[in-house]
Amino acid sequence: MNDEKAYWDNRYEEETTGWDLGAVSPPLKEYFDQLTTKDIAILIPGAGNAYEAAYLHDNGFSNVTVVDISEIPLNNFKKNHPTFPSERLIHQDFFKHKGEYDLIIEQTFFCSFNPSRMNRVKYTTKMLSLLKPDGKLVGLWFNIPLDATTEKRPYGGTKKEYLSYFAPSFEVLTFKPAHNSYIERDGKEFFAILKKRNIKKQQNNPLHGITLKHILEHLVAVYGWERMDQEVRINCFAINPAIKSSLRFLRKTPWAREKVERLYLKSLKEK
Numbered sequence: 001m002n003d004e005k006a007y008w009d010n011r012y013e014e015e016t017t018g019w020d021l022g023a024v025s026p027p028l029k030e031y032f033d034q035l036t037t038k039d040i041a042i043l044i045p046g047a048g049n050a051y052e053a054a055y056l057h058d059n060g061f062s063n064v065t066v067v068d069i070s071e072i073p074l075n076n077f078k079k080n081h082p083t084f085p086s087e088r089l090i091h092q093d094f095f096k097h098k099g100e101y102d103l104i105i106e107q108t109f110f111c112s113f114n115p116s117r118m119n120r121v122k123y124t125t126k127m128l129s130l131l132k133p134d135g136k137l138v139g140l141w142f143n144i145p146l147d148a149t150t151e152k153r154p155y156g157g158t159k160k161e162y163l164s165y166f167a168p169s170f171e172v173l174t175f176k177p178a179h180n181s182y183i184e185r186d187g188k189e190f191f192a193i194l195k196k197r198n199i200k201k202q203q204n205n206p207l208h209g210i211t212l213k214h215i216l217e218h219l220v221a222v223y224g225w226e227r228m229d230q231e232v233r234i235n236c237f238a239i240n241p242a243i244k245s246s247l248r249f250l251r252k253t254p255w256a257r258e259k260v261e262r263l264y265l266k267s268l269k270e271k
């Protein structure tokens with residue numbers, strides 16, 4: 001956490017916060033305005049100055065939690081919004097956060113991680129673990145395809161790439177270019193509503209639509225190779241482990257594949 005924390009503290013201290021809209025993001029405001037149940041549990045990770053949290057609070061939403069790795073914006077927020085419950089302003093690494101939410105809001109958070117496939121799977125997996133069954137991840141993701149020249153934040157992606165992370169574990173209710181973005185982001189972001197797949201409801205085939213590659217990437221992000229090796233004793237997890245060689249082995253070894261799939265389902269049930 002220390003390097004990341006120092007990086008973000010520094011950005012706030014130096015006021016190099018080019019991402020900060022200074023107000024609630026319009027597509028999110030529109031989404032919030034049509035919600036009728038005001039006591040749903042909402043999480044805003046990497047919220048920064050948390051304009052979305054302020055808007056929700058001012059509009060009667062009573063169960064909003066904010067998490068950020070930097071204390072600086074949290075302290076500013078506390079000062080400017082004294083009636084917001086301070087125990088729900090959490091200074092923590094999102095990946096260590098525990099809880100159960102009906103709704104998680106994405107706003108310029110995903111794009112701040114180094115865009116490795118592993119980081120993106122880790123983000124998706126963490127979101128899943130924090131959502132209640134049928135919970136939703138809603139927000140904005142930059143429509144800026146990554147290429148070899150993409151060297152700095154915000155790290156975006158294509159719809160195809162995003163869906164490769166989300167579609168296996170979420171029902172994609174909406175994933176489209178936002179129509180009412182803040183002016184400087186016009187044409188540069190997708191608005192999405194992703195509903196966690198309820199594995200209990202697809203009991204007959206809980207692995208429907210989930211690829212073996214996704215399963216392996218998920219397990220590496222959640223457990224790491226060492227624990228995978230302890231859980232399923234196969235050489236490809238123990239010696240020079242890699243996704244490609246494991247895929248090759250598992251595709252031709254049904255008994256091992258079955259064990260790995262069982263481990264995946266177990267990991268989804270763990271908090």
Ligand SMILES: C[S@@+](CC[C@H](N)C(=O)[O-])C[C@H]1O[C@@H](n2cnc3c(N)ncnc32)[C@H](O)[C@@H]1O
Nearest residue numbers: 008019020046047048068069070093094107108
């Ligand atoms: C690009 S800023 C966006 C802030 C805010 N969402 C906005 O749009 O104004 C990214 C935010 O994520 C926070 N952050 C980065 N990594 C984090 C982590 N692992 N856990 C919690 N917060 C993190 C940073 O401190 C920063 O406030």
